[in-house]
Amino acid sequence: xxxxxxxITKIFGNTFDYAEKKWHSHSFARWLASALILxxxxxxxxxxxxxAGMIHWEIIPANHFKAIELAFTLLLxxxxxxxxxxxxxxxxxxxxxxxxxxxxxxLRNAFKxxxxxxxxxxxxxxxxxxMYMFADAFGALILFGIIILIRRLDKHxxxxxxxxxxxxxxxxxKIIGLILLVVFGVMIVMDVYYFFMEIEPxxxxxxxxxxxxxxxxxxxxxxxRYSNAYQILFRNSGFALATIIMRLAFEAPAPFNDILGxxxxxxxxxxxxxxxxxxxxxELAK
Numbered sequence: 001x002x003x004x005x006x007x008i009t010k011i012f013g014n015t016f017d018y019a020e021k022k023w024h025s026h027s028f029a030r031w032l033a034s035a036l037i038l039x040x041x042x043x044x045x046x047x048x049x050x051x052a053g054m055i056h057w058e059i060i061p062a063n064h065f066k067a068i069e070l071a072f073t074l075l076l077x078x079x080x081x082x083x084x085x086x087x088x089x090x091x092x093x094x095x096x097x098x099x100x101x102x103x104x105x106x107l108r109n110a111f112k113x114x115x116x117x118x119x120x121x122x123x124x125x126x127x128x129x130x131m132y133m134f135a136d137a138f139g140a141l142i143l144f145g146i147i148i149l150i151r152r153l154d155k156h157x158x159x160x161x162x163x164x165x166x167x168x169x170x171x172x173x174k175i176i177g178l179i180l181l182v183v184f185g186v187m188i189v190m191d192v193y194y195f196f197m198e199i200e201p202x203x204x205x206x207x208x209x210x211x212x213x214x215x216x217x218x219x220x221x222x223x224x225r226y227s228n229a230y231q232i233l234f235r236n237s238g239f240a241l242a243t244i245i246m247r248l249a250f251e252a253p254a255p256f257n258d259i260l261g262x263x264x265x266x267x268x269x270x271x272x273x274x275x276x277x278x279x280x281x282x283e284l285a286k
Contacts, residue, residue, distance in 0.1 A: 009171050016174040019181065020085045032078055036071055043067035065111055072108040076101055077188050080208055084180045088173045090156045091219060095239045095268055096147060098212060102246050102261050103143035105205060109254075110136040132254040139258030146265040154272050155279075169226050176215065184208065209247040216240035231278050238271045 022028055044067045050060045083097040113133040191204045220236045245264035249257045 009175065012175045012178055013171055016088070016178045016181075019178075020088075023081065023085060036074055039074060040067055040071040043070055065114060068111045069108060072104065072111065076104055076108070076205065079104065080184055080188075081181065084177050084184065087180070087215075088170060088177045090154075091216070091236060091239055092150075092154050092156065092272065094212075095216075095242060096150055096154070098209070098243060098246060099143060099147050099150070099261075099265050099268065101205070101208075102249065102264075103140045103147065106136045106140035106143065106258065106261065110134075110140070135255035135258050139255070139261055142262050143265050146262070146269055150265075150269050150272060153269070153276065155276055165226050169223070172222055173219070176218070180211070180215065183211065206247070206250045209243060209250065213240060213243050213247060216243050231275060235271060235275045239268065242268045242271075 044064060046055065046057075046060045047062065047064050047067060049055045050057065051062055079097060079101045083094055083101065086097055087094040110133045113129050113136070187202060187204055187207065191202045194202065216236070217240050220233065220240060223232065223236055242264045245260055245267065249260040249264070252260055
């Protein structure tokens with residue numbers, strides 16, 4: 001049966017394709033990098049001016065490491081948008097970028113802890129924070145290594161039996177992706193607005209991972225329309241479970257957040273290894 005794209009689906013798909021093309025363009029990548037550099041340097045200058053008594057804006061922090069935290073947060077926002085684009089092409093790639101986001105959050109936490117040290121760096125006052133800083137740093141490092149392994153081992157295989165079914169599945173994922181882009185875009189703008197208005201922030205990344213849990217589960221059910229193979233159902237459900245574990249990492253105190261994050265990454269790695277073995281044997285048996 002030939003797949004015919006509806007007018008609404010085509011509009012969603014074309015809009016998503018245009019946004020993705022712009023996002024991955026070289027000129028836009030240079031613009032994003034320039035925005036990060038400018039934000040970092042401008043924040044450092046404003047902090048220095050405040051510490052020198054030249055400006056008295058309460059919104060400007062006094063700690064120079066807040067500039068690193070702000071720049072890292074913007075970088076994480078950009079990673080979230082990249083994750084949405086990857087979702088259309090591969091669910092496993094989307095989970096991989098979620099792990100990347102988690103690893104960068106752990107690095108950001110380590111910088112935040114260092115920035116909270118007393119100015120005289122008295123070891124007696126820093127022992128607990130140093131332990132947590134090293135836990136976050138090494139947790140991020142382990143995640144980095146596992147992500148590289150996942151990237152090398154992951155072999156994207158289409159789940160659909162025909163080209164038309166694959167086009168239909170991609171069209172559905174583009175609609176979901178476009179909705180996520182709008183939702184996350186609004187949340188990012190609100191979070192930045194709350195920051196400058198000194199209002200309690202949204203805690204964007206907790207909400208982000210919560211959204212991804214429901215999105216992953218939705219994709220599990222949608223994928224059943226195109227394939228009911230047990231190994232595919234198990235793999236996609238496993239990815240959803242990994243997202244839940246990553247979400248729990250935000251609620252756990254250090255160093256349990258690192259343990260949960262690394263545990264989620266190890267689970268995804270093992271899931272991909274087992275799935276590859278099963279898929280290879282199934283292909284050989286044909």
